[in-house]
Amino acid sequence: MRMLWNLWKREVASAFQTPMAWVILFFLLLVTGFNFYAGVTMLNHGPSEVTVVESFFNTVFFWFPFLLLFPILTMRLYSEEYRSGTVETLMTAPVRDAQVVLAKFLGVLFLYCVLWLPTALYFVIFQIYTRHEAAGAAGAYAGSYLLLLLIGMFFLSLGGLCSSTTRHQMTAAVMTLAAVALFFMTGLLSFLSGHVGPFMQTLSVTASPIEQMTQFSRGIIDTRTIVWYLVMTALCLFLTLHAFQSRRWKK
Amino acid sequence: MISVQRLTKRYGQTEAVKNISFSVNKGEVVGFLGPNGAGKSTTMRILCGYLPADAGEVRVAGFDVFGDSVKARSRIGYMPENVPLYPEMRVYEYLSYRAALKGVRARQTEEKVEDALLLCGLSGVRRKLIGTLSKGYRQRVGLADALINEPDILILDEPTIGLDPGQIREVRELIRGLATRHTILISSHILSEVEMTCSRVLILDKGRIVASGTPAELGERAGLPLTGSLRVELKAPPAEALEVLRGVNGTGSVQIVRSDGGWTELEIVPGEQDPREELFRAVVAQGWTLRELASRRLSLEEIFASFVKTGGNTSGEEKS
Numbered sequence: 001m002r003m004l005w006n007l008w009k010r011e012v013a014s015a016f017q018t019p020m021a022w023v024i025l026f027f028l029l030l031v032t033g034f035n036f037y038a039g040v041t042m043l044n045h046g047p048s049e050v051t052v053v054e055s056f057f058n059t060v061f062f063w064f065p066f067l068l069l070f071p072i073l074t075m076r077l078y079s080e081e082y083r084s085g086t087v088e089t090l091m092t093a094p095v096r097d098a099q100v101v102l103a104k105f106l107g108v109l110f111l112y113c114v115l116w117l118p119t120a121l122y123f124v125i126f127q128i129y130t131r132h133e134a135a136g137a138a139g140a141y142a143g144s145y146l147l148l149l150l151i152g153m154f155f156l157s158l159g160g161l162c163s164s165t166t167r168h169q170m171t172a173a174v175m176t177l178a179a180v181a182l183f184f185m186t187g188l189l190s191f192l193s194g195h196v197g198p199f200m201q202t203l204s205v206t207a208s209p210i211e212q213m214t215q216f217s218r219g220i221i222d223t224r225t226i227v228w229y230l231v232m233t234a235l236c237l238f239l240t241l242h243a244f245q246s247r248r249w250k251k
Numbered sequence: 252m253i254s255v256q257r258l259t260k261r262y263g264q265t266e267a268v269k270n271i272s273f274s275v276n277k278g279e280v281v282g283f284l285g286p287n288g289a290g291k292s293t294t295m296r297i298l299c300g301y302l303p304a305d306a307g308e309v310r311v312a313g314f315d316v317f318g319d320s321v322k323a324r325s326r327i328g329y330m331p332e333n334v335p336l337y338p339e340m341r342v343y344e345y346l347s348y349r350a351a352l353k354g355v356r357a358r359q360t361e362e363k364v365e366d367a368l369l370l371c372g373l374s375g376v377r378r379k380l381i382g383t384l385s386k387g388y389r390q391r392v393g394l395a396d397a398l399i400n401e402p403d404i405l406i407l408d409e410p411t412i413g414l415d416p417g418q419i420r421e422v423r424e425l426i427r428g429l430a431t432r433h434t435i436l437i438s439s440h441i442l443s444e445v446e447m448t449c450s451r452v453l454i455l456d457k458g459r460i461v462a463s464g465t466p467a468e469l470g471e472r473a474g475l476p477l478t479g480s481l482r483v484e485l486k487a488p489p490a491e492a493l494e495v496l497r498g499v500n501g502t503g504s505v506q507i508v509r510s511d512g513g514w515t516e517l518e519i520v521p522g523e524q525d526p527r528e529e530l531f532r533a534v535v536a537q538g539w540t541l542r543e544l545a546s547r548r549l550s551l552e553e554i555f556a557s558f559v560k561t562g563g564n565t566s567g568e569e570k571s
Contacts, residue, residue, distance in 0.1 A: 006351040010337075017339045085335030089396070092299040093352040094325035248303050 003099050004106075011107025021111060024072060028065055028115055035061035036122040052126055053135035056119075057144050057217045063184075063210070070180050071173035073112060074159025077104050078244065082167035101164075101241045105157055112152045120145070139219030147216040150229035151209055155180050157236035164243040184209055252277050252404055252434040253298065258307035260293050267293045269458040270307070277403075280430045282445030283438035284555060285455035291438040292332055294455075295408050298436070299329040312403050325354060328397035328433075332408040334389050338382025342373055345381055346395055353400040367395040371425065387418040394425065398433070405435045411444060423448055442555055454558050462558045469554045481519040481527065482508075484543035485534060489515045492539070499533045501526030514542065 015021040039055035042048070048055075056062065081087040090100065123134040123141070135141060155176075162175035187208020205211045212225050253275040260268040268290040275281045283291045296302040297309055300320040309316045314323035337345060346364045355363050368374050371391040376384060381392060390410065397405055410426065411419045426448050429435065439445050445452055446466050454462040454469070462469055485492050489510045496505045496517060503522035507515060519526065527544065534541045 003352065006348065010340075010348055013344075014337065014339055084337075085331065085333065086337060087335075088296070088301055088331045089329070089335055089349075090352075092301050092324055092327070092329045092331075093349065094321045094354060095352055096321060247301075 003095055004103050007095065007099060007103030008107050008110075011104055012110055015107070015111050021114075024069070025115055025118075028069070029118055031061060031065045032056075032119050033122070035059055036119075036126075040126070051133075051135045051140065053123060053140045053144055054214075054217045056122070057148075057213050058210070067177075067180055067184060069112070069115070070155045070159045071176040073108055074156055074163050074176055075169045075173040076163070077108060077160050077172075078164040078240075079167050079169045079172045083169070097245050098241055101160075101237060101244055105160055105237055105240075108156050108160065109153060112156060113149070116145070116148055116152075135217075135219075137219050139221070140217055143216035143219045143221050144213070146221065147209075147213055147225070150226060151212075153233040154229045154236065155183075157233045157240065158183075161236045161240045161243065164240045183207075187211055252279075252312055253436065254308075254310045255294075255298070256308040258294070258297065258309060259305050260290075260297060260302065261305050267458055268297075271455075271458070271460050272307075273453055273460060273463065275404075275434060275436055277434055278430075279451060280426075280435045280437065280449045282449030282452045283436065283455060284440070284442065284445050284452055285438075286440055288457075289455040290458040291440075291455055292408055295329070295406050295436070295438060296331075298406055299327055300324050325400075326403045328400070328402040328405045330393045330397040330405075330407045330410060332412065334393035336381045336389060336392060338380065340381055341378055342381060342384070342392055343368065343377040345392065346399055349396045350399045353402075355400050363399055363401075367399050370398070370428075371395040372421070386413050387415070387421075390414060390418070390422060391425075394422070398429065401432070403434060405429065405433045405437075407435065407437045409438055409440075411439070411441070419444070454555060456558070462554075466554070469558075480546075481521060481530075482516065482543060482545045483519060483530065483534075483541070484514055484516045486513050486540040486542070487515055487534075487537065491537075492517060495533055495537060496530065499526055499529045500524070501529055516543075 036052075036056055038061060039052060039059065042055060043050075043052065050058075078087075081090060091097070120141070126132070126134045158179050159172070159176040162179060163169075163172040166172050166175070186204050187210045188204075206222075206224060207228070212222070215222060216225075253273075255274065256272050258268055258271050259266065271290075271294070283294070285291050293302065297304050298311060298316060300316045300323055303317055311323045312326040314326070316323045340348070343364055346367055347360055350360045350363050351357070368377055371394050373388065373391055373395055376388055379388075381389065384392065390413075394407070394410065397407065407426070411422050414422060423444065426435065426437065430448070437445070437448065449466075451465055452463065452469060453460050483496070487495075489507050492515045493505060493507060496502060496519065501522050501524040503520045506518050508518050509516040519530075527546070530544065531541065
């Protein structure tokens with residue numbers, strides 16, 4: 001446990017000791033700030049059926065930076081250690097591969113949470129200034145941020161898996177973007193509803209982050225979604241562990 | 252401390268290490284000597300549990316490096332070739348982190364880090380970012396990292412590569428100082444370095460150990476006397492000097508190297524016995540002045556060359 005803590009600390013510190021975390025934070029806040037402003041402006045122009053929270057989490061201004069975040073956050077996780085050779089010093093210290101994989105995942109997950117946390121301020125500010133509720137109920141906040149965390153866990157572990165297979169950060173980034181896009185696009189199948197069968201339609205709706213967010217940001221929490229992301233995260237971490245250990249495979 | 256039995260490692264079709272066996276006892280400083288690509292780094296990586304062996308058994312401090320990897324690794328301080336480090340960390344930060352990874356207790360970390368900083372001459376750069384350090388300092392950080400938890404065994408892969416002569420001397424002194432407390436395995440392709448720091452040398456070539464022993468033993472085994480040749484400088488006419496010295500017991504062959512201003516310099520290859528005493532008496536008996544009598548030690552370089560050459564021949568024979 002202490003080992004995990006030491007490894008985790010270095011992961012987090014390395015993100016904040018380099019400009020990376022700060023640059024990402026800056027641009028993310030810029031885009032989400034604009035997104036919030038656009039949402040409020042839209043609601044100003046007449047009555048609407050959605051709340052501020054719903055309008056924040058269901059626009060292209062939210063999803064676009066959201067998807068770009070994963071390759072950027074995860075590409076250096078393993079690739080950088082491979083390229084610089086620090087994996088050799090790391091793995092000749094008495095640490096277990098599983099500890100490293102878990103620490104890297106928890107480190108980048110922490111960074112991801114730190115990046116999204118300031119967006120909650122938007123709703124606080126909204127309520128203070130307008131004296132209106134930003135959401136119908138507390139469940140809407142819980143749902144939105146819970147789904148943000150769940151999708152984050154899956155996509156970050158997917159990105160980590162890509163990074164663990166190559167020593168080139170760019171390759172890892174492209175692989176991650178493609179993989180993340182693939183899972184994200186399943187949701188777009190629902191637009192083809194006329195051409196696919198009812199099973200595919202149900203599947204695409206259930207597995208679609210867009211559809212899920214529509215539900216969760218209303219405070220409707222689906223346990224199938226929770227289980228799906230937890231299982232997929234565990235699967236990705238398991239595969240990452242094996243990819244990371246591949247140097248120790250006997251031919 | 253280290254025991255390697257019939258170790259073999261293949262990369263695809265190429266055999267990097269071919270069935271080697273050796274052991275290192277507690278307190279020894281053993282040098283791995285060989286040209287680039289001889290299998291030095293591969294063997295070291297296997298010893299440190301970084302790469303698996305294809306065949307054979309490797310035990311470090313009594314632990315199997317593959318089966319009991321974590322325990323074995325906790326006994327080793329390893330400094331890889333080219334010393335990979337995290338450039339964004341500060342020196343003391345990095346060493347504290349490494350100390351924690353290697354199981355140094357939190358209460359002792361500060362003390363151990365200070366000791367390592369002092370020992371490796373890093374006190375002045377403790378707050379510097381590793382990325383801004385010069386090659387020499389990076390090397391020392393790697394060394395400080397290797398010995399931070401006072402491991403039983405130090406494995407240093409080319410510790411002086413890329414350093415300037417002054418830095419090489421410093422690192423060499425440092426390693427010699429460590430020899431009293433640790434068992435050390437050090438690799439190098441620089442012969443003088445191994446000769447100066449190691450009590451025993453293993454010569455590797457093409458994945459095999461072609462020779463092992465102290466530098467002196469290796470000289471004998473290579474079929475060359477350790478005192479390669481003698482230099483004598485006399486105030487005597489060249490022809491007479493040559494004749495007299497040839498008559499001395501124990502001189503194999505005598506040649507004139509140089510003669511000017513009445514001084515004659517001769518090179519003597521000794522025969523069966525040491526001719527130095529007899530030489531001196533003969534010179535005195537002639538009433539000549541002796542200005543220099545020096546034995547030129549056979550360098551490890553020559554020993555090494557003779558082994559690598561024969562090693563190459565045997566592997567050639569095996570193929571045909």
